[in-house]
Amino acid sequence: MVNEQEFLAGYDPRAYPAVAVTVDVVALTIRDNELQVLLIQRAAPPFAGFWALPGGFVRPEEDLGVAARREFAEETGLGGEPLRRVHFEQLASYGTPERDPRMRIFSIAYLAFAPDLPEPTAGSDAGDAQWLALTALPTRELAFDHRKIIEDGIERARSKLEYTPLATRFVGEEFTIADLRAVYETVWGHPLHAGNFHRKVLSVPGLVEGTGATTEHGGPRGGPRARLYRAGDARLLHPALLRPAREETVR
Amino acid sequence: MVNEQEFLAGYDPRAYPAVAVTVDVVALTIRDNELQVLLIQRAAPPFAGFWALPGGFVRPEEDLGVAARREFAEETGLGGEPLRRVHFEQLASYGTPERDPRMRIFSIAYLAFAPDLPEPTAGSDAGDAQWLALTALPTRELAFDHRKIIEDGIERARSKLEYTPLATRFVGEEFTIADLRAVYETVWGHPLHAGNFHRKVLSVPGLVEGTGATTEHGGPRGGPRARLYRAGDARLLHPALLRPAREETVR
DNA sequence: AGGGTTATTCTCAGCTTGAGTTATTCTTAG
């Protein structure tokens, strides 16, 4: 047994089997009223033909968050202002020795939240990138431990909706309370009481601020014009917008 | 620009400058009514004489969590059942290119919560390991980005007390409600209403379960014998035990 | 013009919270 000092001082890590560090991005968006995740189809082994998260090696002088944004941008063709509206945060790291059959690869996963984006095929250099609905995920063959990473990302997203204004990242610059409610219902996967949600959203300080304007028309199936809102300046929601407790998740 | 498949398939990462992956452990405990963190004093450059988190390289066939536990055990001399009572969880990863002057080192930080432990000098192989009160931290010179890592760990601990039974990890097997309250007050850094805390702890399902026994004596300055409790089987607290909102943290 | 749909506002009971109080048990100082 040696301690850190001796280890760092007396040992050349280059003598170790090489390791590599990648970033993988769990990019979530809402399309067609479904939560969708960005996947690319692998062309080469291992896991050729399997679907995988966008990601790749961190470059020598590159910061982790920068690498995650770069990988996301490469696959989606997104840049400039639209890219700035996408929220990135570090999710977790994965480093089981056998997670990649070629060598020891540590992956630092990032979570990205984007408003409704176009199919990524146009303008990107990824031959086979696509948004996939979460409901279609169980039947897909996923590479490496990416299924686990996606599950972790979804759980993070669900809980972050509770106590941060993250939901506003899934909608456009201006939105209605119903738009916001649709985000919560989609991510949490069950319907909410429209009246109570409305009351709650307006009562939490800094969640949304009114623009004074309304939608041009009512909804496609009727109803009055809805008021438009912008994201407020809160970074945490107090009191939080809690999802209904499910007994199973507690124990 | 190449995508992940081409990159992984066509590029030998060994041609890159070598990178290394370490784990660092933010181990928190409560001693003398203060939140304390485990630090070791570096003997060799860089940052010789500075204090640092226990940590070291992840071994070739070693899982991340295992590496974190190993590093913690090496510094504290802890093993067996006492070590099993320590809670470990992954905190975050740090990989800024210039965070270590020698080479590109990615660090995956873990957070550990332990009940009152002895000074780590006895039985460990770390010449200069010690528990340091958080209040003494600002005047210490810390190596690398370890100050930032500790801050992230503390914030994580504070918020995990709210919605998990983590506080029971800072006390012994059996404890009184007052013991538990002391944990919350110490970690959150401000006093709580004893009566309300008592009511709340007993009303959250699965947080604690009574043992039927009481303490042998009353408190050192008087008061009746307190009932003893054990940790319950809840993994999440519903409803959560929220810390009083501080306006500054919200925006 | 009328039926169905939706945004927004109300009502109301039940629950939780913050703050304060009370009864009781125990330690310590005198």
Add this chain to the structure above:
DNA sequence: CTAAGAATAACTCAAGCTGAGAATAACCCT
């Protein structure tokens, strides 16, 4: 031995928040 001080545990009460349901009004479509 006794009184003062301290802490546990239980209780009260007002205020705020939640879930459920309903009312109102604006708007789409046929």
